[in-house]
Amino acid sequence: VQLQASGGGLVQAGGSLRLSCAASGRAFSSYAMGWFRQAPGKEREFVAAIRWSPSRILYADSVKGRFTISSDNAKNTMYLQMNSLKPEDTAVYYCAAASKYSATYYTIGKYDYWGQGTQVTVSS
Secondary structure (H helix, E strand, O other): OOEEEEOOEEEEOOOOEEEEEEEOHHHHOOOEEEEEEEOOOOOOEEEEEEEOOOOEEEEOOOOOOOEEEEEEHHHOEEEEEEOOOOHHHOEEEEEEEEOOOOOOOOOHHHOOEEOOOEEEEEEO
């Protein structure tokens, strides 16, 4: 089971980036997948998650209205479209997959598999 995150980079405040997370077939048959981020000196925090059955999408309050999580099952890929980026969005972004059903997927402990992370830097 492997997850490969990509799409990070340097962008000015107000700009956009789209992150991708390519998953192996088994990981993509998971109940849910999510994005977390970790800024220097801070704990890893939840950003967004998508559960397929029953369908549910979750966002952290800090990104609601700016970020959109989606998936393309045919490509075994999950995406995070990030718009109106702010300097406080600067972090390493990680994708993760959960192999068990849960009502919510806000916490790190819900996830079994993790990608390597991709750096997002937003300049002011």
